[in-house]
Amino acid sequence: MGTFRHGIxxxxxxxxxxxxxxxxxxxxxxxxxxxxxxxxxxxxxxxxRNFLNSFTNDSLGVKEFIGFRNYEKLLRDRSFLRSVLNTFTFALFSIVPLMVLGFAAALSVNRPKKAMYAARAVLMYPYVASMVSVSMIWLYLFDPGSGLFNKVLWMAGFSGSDWLFDEKLALPCLIVVNVWKMIGYVMILYLAALQGVPQSQYDAAVVDGAGFLGATWHVTLPAIRPVSFFLLATLSIECFKTFEQVRIMTNGGPLDATTTITHQIYMRAFSEFKMGYASAMSVVLFLMVFVVTLLNLKFGGQLEEDRGNG
Amino acid sequence: MTGRVAGFFLLMFFLLAAGIPFLIMLSVSLQSMEQIYSPSLALLPNPVRFSNYPDAMSNGNWTRYLFNSAYVAGMSTVLSLFINAMTGYAFARIAFPLKRPLFVLILAGMMIPPQVTLVPLFIQMKQFPLAGGNNLFGAGGTGLVDTYAGLILPYIAGSFGVFMCRQFYLMFPKELDEAAKMDGCGRFRTFLSIYLPLSAPILGALAVLKFTAAWNEYTWPLVMTNAGADTLTTVQLALTRFRNEGEIFWNQLMAATMVSSLAILVVFLSMQKYFVAGILSGSVKE
Structure with missing residues (x-):
């Protein structure tokens, strides 16, 4: 209806x-x-302004045009290269578990019962809470001296771990926090997709002799495909932008093990005031987001809405 | 039947995983530092120290922080929703030249992450003409850095709300406008007295999203406000200050985290329906 009217x-x-x-x-x-x-x-x-600034050595005082020098410097900047690697690692290892766990969570609350509303609220709350408070809670859980995880390990007779202070463990820890926080979001989107599937399709599948797995394969999976594309794009972009938990929990350390692109932008711009250089990093981040957006437009069919839906 | 049982255990797993960290926060907020540093695993506070809460709130000027967050989030919500609705109405109901390219521009704006514009936006705020001691060319002073305006203004520019309002108004019958016109209403009057009062569902959803996002925001206040002063500190920034001290008082930190999340918890629980609607409306493409 809406499509029709707006089309005219x-x-x-x-x-x-x-x-x-x-x-x-x-x-x-x-x-x-x-x-x-x-x-x-x-x-x-x-x-x-960001594009223009990325070709200057703007440092909140001097500002001269220096061509592509910032970009050349980026290619030799070990901290920045590390942050690109970290950002992609962070994204990949966040998105896969998020989609799987979020879908499982949606299945587990997809029943028309009053209690399910309460369950959904609990599962969604980490997503609603601020990244700062979530970081603070996990900072305590991971704390080597007094945190919950080490206390549990000690109880079981193991020696504790350094968690966020361990160069190898720090990034995985941040990924766990990210997955934990975002599951509620993925769940809500999958839940809506599941509830959009008419019961009659499941009945038809059952009549055709499909079991639970068969029905999931033939009915549920096609129904959640568009949402999965959308999630892939939004979660990628979300992960590319990662900053707050890094700044609060590890400040990029130990030894750049958890620094991300946005964290590098922040450090260069606001602790060294290399505005031009930070702008060049921002352009890289922009291009990453831009590519994902284009891919999503091409394969996800997301601008459908532009033609109007009711 | 096995499916049911498996489903139940799955649900229990997710509920515990989501809930336990918050219960730990609550528990730690009531514990003594001796208990927190003791190596034995005691999940319940013993003794129960309610005094952590007043202690945490007197660590800095928390009345001020809470006011700042509420003011910034409230102002940006009210202002942005009004502007969003007005713009959405024009795009849904009035034909005008360049409408389509302008709308595509708005859609494109939704795809620009604020992290990309963080640095230039800061420079622009610092060099805002005729503010904070700046001259006409934006030099000489601090501009809008360290002002409420500097915190609030960028939040108003979001395009998502415009898009949502337009979609919502497209569903209204056109006769509404024609009737209003017969009665001699101009476009602005029509929007103000007919469309706006009928917008509760969409504005409710947008308000919940906007308020939560602004209340939870960390990065922009971090770069925009002076770390040394208290005047503009928001609750999220204030929380991170507990970490900067030599010894972290986990009990006070958790107590303050509880207090700062309370507003969002109340908004979320009382308006869960709007919240879900808001999240979904950004994604559902039929």
Whole structure:
């Protein structure tokens, strides 16, 4: 219905060639003006400025054009290269468990019972809570001297671990926290997809002799495919942007073991004030997000909504 | 039947995994430091120290921090929703030249992560003309750094809300506008007195999302406010200060974390339906 109506409306837009200064058009421009002022000032202009700045040595004092030197430097910057590797590792090892566990969580709460609303609320709360408070809780759990995990290990007769202070364990620990926090989000999306499947399709599968696994394979999986594409894209972008838990829990350490691209941007810009150099890093981050977005548009069919849905 | 049992255990696993860290937080917030540092595993606080809460709240000016967070989150929610709804209405209901390219611009804006614009936005705020001692060219002072405006303004620019409001208003019957026009209502009056009062479902969902996001925000306040002063510190920043001291008082830190999450917990539990609707509306493509 919505698609239909909007489809027609767009056609009219094109064909009628509305003159600029009808009363209606003027009111429309006035209505959208405040938004575009903010949009220009706080989204478009910084984005543009970031590109320009990445070719300068801006350090909040001097500012000269230095061509591609920042980008050349990036390729030789070990901390930055490490952060790229860490960011991709973080994304890969977050997304796979997230999709599997999130789907399992959605299956486990997908029953029409009152108690399930409460269960969903519990599973969603980590996603709703701030990354700062989540980081603080896990910082305690991982604490080598007094944290829960080491106390459990000691009880069982093992020696404790250094967790976030261990160069090999720190990044996996951050991944665990990330997965734990984001499961609720994945669950909600999968749950909606599952509930969109009409019962009759399952009944038909059962009539055809399919068991639980058969029904899942033939009915459920096709139904959750679009959401899975969407999740793949959003979770990738979300992981590429990782900063808060890194800054709070490890500050990139030990020895750059957990530094991420956004963490590098923050450190260069706000502790060394190398604004131009940090801008070049931001451009890299932007390109990563841009590529994922394009892939998602091409294969996920996400701009469907642009044609309007009701 | 085995499916049912497996499902039950699966559910129990997820509930425990999600819930235990929060229960530990609650427990630690009531423990003494002696108990926290003792190597034995005692999950329940013994003795129960309620005094951790007042102690934590007097570690810094927490009344101020809570006010700051509430003010910043509240202002950005109200302002952004009004602007979003107004813009969404224009895109849903009025034909005007360049409508389509402008709308594509808005959609593209949804894909720009704030982390990418963090550095230039900071520079721009610092060099904001005629603010914080700056001259017309943005030099000489601190601009909007360390001001409420600096904290709030960038939150208002989000395009997601515009998109959502437009989708919502597209479902309204067109006769509504025609009737309003007959009664001599201009577009703004029509929006204000007809569309806006009917927008509770969409604005509710957006408000919950926006308020939570702004309350939980860490990165922008971190770069925008002076770490040394208390005046603009938000609760999230204040929490991280417990770590900067030599010894971490885990009990006070957990108590403060409880307090700072309480607002979000209340919003979430009372408006869970809106929250879920908001998350889904960003994704469901039929």
């Amino acid at each position: 409306q767009t056609n009219i837009d094109v064909k009628k060639r509305i003159p600029f200064l009808t009363g209606d058009a003027v009111s429309a421009y006035l209505l959208i003006l405040p938004f575009f002022v903010f949009f220009f000032l706080f989204v478009l202009s910084p984005l543009l």
